[in-house]
Amino acid sequence: MRRLHAPFLALLLALSFALAPSASANNQRYAAFVVDQNTGVVLHSRRSEAQRYPASLTKMMTLYMLFEAIDIGEIGLEDQIRVSANAASAPPSGLGLRSGDTIRVEDAILALVVKSANDVAVAVGERISGGERAFADEMTVRARALGLENTTFRNASGLPNSRQTTTAQDMARLAVALHRDFPQYFDFFDTTEFTYGGRTYRNHNTLVGRVNGVDGLKTGYIRASGFNVVVSAERGENRLIAVIMGGPTAAARDAHAEELLEAAFNTLEQRQDSRLFAGLTIPRLNPVREQAIIAREFAELGVAAPTEMGSAQSAPPLRVVLADEDEMTSPLAAPAAERSSRDPANIWSVQVGAYRSADQARERLAQVAALSPALDNAQHAARSVDVNGNQLWRARFEALSAEEARQACSDFGRFDQACFAVAPGR
Known part of the structure; x- marks a missing residue:
């Protein structure tokens, strides 16, 4: 397992949150x-x-x-664990088990996770x-x-x-x-x-x-x-x-x-945008130039310079403003009946690029749409994202199920094309 304290990335996120x-x-x-x-x-x-x-x-x-x-x-999930007097006497929170009771192992797991039952923890030990x-x-x-x-x-x-x-x-x-x-x-x-x-x-x-x-x-x-x-x-x-x-x-x-969590996921998404922008710029850039673009995009996030871990009293908030451009959805949208039948909380997207203009984003969508049958009924969308005043356009196939999104990126991988799945609400 990689040691979690290295390498450190100086993307210290906002601390001015809802805490007292x-x-x-x-x-x-x-x-x-x-x-x-x-x-x-x-x-x-x-x-x-x-x-x-x-x-x-x-x-x-x-x-x-x-x-x-x-x-x-x-031990097995269906086995029984006997409760001792010591376990039964554990202070709350607990299930109120008595000495001599038994509890199935699977129920013990759920009691620890959900109820945080102290009597069960002692019995397990x-x-x-x-x-x-x-x-x-x-x-x-x-x-x-x-x-x-x-x-x-x-x-x-x-x-x-x-x-x-x-x-x-x-x-x-x-x-x-x-x-x-x-x-x-x-x-x-x-x-x-x-x-x-x-x-x-x-x-x-x-x-x-x-x-x-x-x-x-x-x-x-x-x-x-x-x-x-x-x-x-x-x-x-x-x-x-x-x-x-x-x-x-x-x-x-x-x-x-x-x-x-929200700030961290935003940071990771912006980093992915930067990599896609570097990797998909046409004409193809040499690796040194690509790294320069990635470095510039990171700099535009407006986060603090490297500091010793935990030394900052606070850090600048990561400001990400998303603007949906519905008028840029292509005619290749999924049938209305199919879209309306899906739970919005389960509607996924796949992103295939990040560009300096909406036209470049739409062009990319048209270029790669045929690479995966999973995209046959997808919506084509160019989505604007403002990162501290710098605008990028995300090229996304939308209105997908989780399975379609994963399949599309799997298909793109076989053609060595960039793609990443975007969870609902992102």
Whole structure:
């Protein structure tokens, strides 16, 4: 796994978000970290190596250990876990299990993800290692093997313990490891509600199902930590991990996480625009000239010059203004009945270039439309984007399903043509 702290990209994003002042420089519990999981590039970092209390983020490691035990055959999803008196006595939040009860492993996973059940976390640790203290020691050893050099676990739940500490960077590493090592179980983190014992519980992570692309992971809170969250989100080909620690309230934490994600996805999209612009300019430019264009486009984003990670009190906001030019949609639009039957939240696009004029964008669309049958009913659109006063025109095929978008880019790849899928709302 690539170490997440290198290389650092000096694209420090806006910090003047919806957090109250106590969540900024004056809040000594605050830390934040945003990383592009696919490249390891750090998009935002603030106090990300400072020691913090994980609270229920601890359960991410409990789940990692449980997934590993399932994977090697030590336990199965349909097996039952017995609840001890020690587990049943764990303080809330919990399912209210009693000593001698049993819980199915799959239900235990959902209880940890959705309800953040402390009684279940203790029961899982006792089932895997024979006791919670032994389980915590094994968690720490496994954490070191995953590169979590600044994390120590003392229990399975995240309940208060002064020696159970971590960092925002380490929690991001753990999130990446969960997705990388157990993709077959990662959908559990996308669960919005869970029913057990006749009661239905809503996921504490309200970003899941509400914010475009968010598919996990975990929230946490104890008084000493403030409100924590680790978020994973995927849009098109980009997957981000964002960690916020020390929020003053759950609502402020969630608003800050959403703002950081939006700013980071905007940054990645502008970078992709720059690469497409460099790669598709006609006549073909030599590689040195292409790199010069990319560098210029990055400079036009108006972000700060390189600084030591987390040293900036604030950073200039990334200003991106999108203007839809509906009059530039070509006659090759999908039939109205077909378009209206699709859920707007599931309508994808593919982008095949970024140009200095709408005419160049439309010309590119006409040139490549025949390369993929998946585009037969797509809308052709030139979309204007203003990046700090500098205008580009995105060449996009719109009104596609996710499957059509992926197929189109796969087809383009066979012809060595640039293409990237654009998630709904982007």
